[in-house]
Amino acid sequence: MKTAATVEPVSDTSEGAARQLATDARDRVRFEEEALGLSDQVYGVARRLAGSREEAEDLVQETFARAFRSWRSFQPGTNLRAWLFRILTNLNIDRGRRIQRTPDMQPLEESDYFLYNKLEESAADQNPDERRVVERLSQNDAVVALAELPHDFRDVVLLVDLADFTYSDAAQILDIPIGTVMSRLHRGRRILKGHLAETAVEQS
Amino acid sequence: MSGFAFDPCDKCEQMMQPYLDRVLTDVELAEAESHLDGCDYCARRYRFEEDFRRFVRQAVAVPMPPELKEKLRALRTPL
Numbered sequence: 001m002k003t004a005a006t007v008e009p010v011s012d013t014s015e016g017a018a019r020q021l022a023t024d025a026r027d028r029v030r031f032e033e034e035a036l037g038l039s040d041q042v043y044g045v046a047r048r049l050a051g052s053r054e055e056a057e058d059l060v061q062e063t064f065a066r067a068f069r070s071w072r073s074f075q076p077g078t079n080l081r082a083w084l085f086r087i088l089t090n091l092n093i094d095r096g097r098r099i100q101r102t103p104d105m106q107p108l109e110e111s112d113y114f115l116y117n118k119l120e121e122s123a124a125d126q127n128p129d130e131r132r133v134v135e136r137l138s139q140n141d142a143v144v145a146l147a148e149l150p151h152d153f154r155d156v157v158l159l160v161d162l163a164d165f166t167y168s169d170a171a172q173i174l175d176i177p178i179g180t181v182m183s184r185l186h187r188g189r190r191i192l193k194g195h196l197a198e199t200a201v202e203q204s
Numbered sequence: 205m206s207g208f209a210f211d212p213c214d215k216c217e218q219m220m221q222p223y224l225d226r227v228l229t230d231v232e233l234a235e236a237e238s239h240l241d242g243c244d245y246c247a248r249r250y251r252f253e254e255d256f257r258r259f260v261r262q263a264v265a266v267p268m269p270p271e272l273k274e275k276l277r278a279l280r281t282p283l
Binding site: 025028029032036039040043044047048053057060061064065068111112113115116134137138139140141142143146160161162167186189192193196 | 217218220221225227248249252253255256257259260261262263264265266267268269272273275276277279280281283
């Protein structure tokens, strides 16, 4: 390796600059590949945030375009997945949330067991096996119930229950206090269960 | 079961969401598990909740369209 003394100042600078460029390019490629590796998960959540497949695809493309543009603002060694989801949820909010249905203000059942109890009651004369109760619900019932959740609740339910983020990651992604994450999560899950319980009972 | 102040099943129900989210402290976890070991009522309801969560998760999952993956690859910075 050359020492500084044996190298012309000018060539030292340009060599340094070239090395820096090469390092930059390598870091950028690594960043882009790591981000692309998470794209399935980003799409999975985006599809449930957006009303249609087309909207979801646009949202994911915007997310990655912005991520690639601003890759330098990502701190290596921190949580890339959370960083990407923050871009996704921010873009989703910017996209202009359509007018929300008034949240379903049916009084929420006190008990966390109410879905179980309701389904069990309705199935009392049939097979009391609780596993068969969930089988009465279709995949589409769950998709519809989730789509009907008020958006603030749905964001949290998606991040924690679908994307497996911790309460604390979800709080950072959405820029809300952790206590708010917990209350929206619990309330969102209960509303979801309420909708699905109604559906299951109707279909029994 | 000294940690249960009143109805042990009420206390157990309150622990269900944090239990399934794996955010109970070690002490609370031991408390919940010792109750679940002896209480069929709560054990069935925990199992139901777990099944229900799994059902929703699987029901709403969607695979990434392959064309979209290609479009995302095209967004990479050219070398």
